Amino acid sequence: MTNKNLILKIDVEGAEWEVFSKTSGEIIENFAQIVVEFHSVDDVYDENKFNAMLNVLEKLNTTHQIVHVHAVNYGTFVIIGGVPLPNVFEVTYLRKKDNQFVSSHKCYPIQGLDMPNNPNAADFFLGFYGMFTN
DSSP states (O other), X not given: OOOSXXXXXXXXXXXXXXXXXXXXXXXXTTEEEEEEEEOOGGGGGSXXXXXXXXXXXXXXXXXXXXXXXXXXXXXXXXXXXTEEEESSEEEXXXXXXXXXXXXXXXXXXXXXXXXXXXXXXXXXXXXXXXXXXX
């Protein structure tokens, strides 16, 4: 792959965990931006699936920084360690080597930026996340 400034947008209804698991970090690093919809967060209660998800998140976080999250309000919440998390959520990553990041304490969803996926239901409130922005 010769272009090192690609943008990846992936929404493959749960297969994203396997796709990223099988994609090398070298390939992932070619993407300046990654926008992914993660599904099946409630699978964390299955130890094998939890480990696979954790490995994917660690791989992505090696080269990329999360800069935005949004809950998909068609789904439900799952409680993990006392923290409610959406079963489906959208995440935007930027490549670390291209950006400088500062701590951000935005409240998600961000008014004027995020909109409910299901327009007939309220957006899921995620609250203040200790995220970063460039």
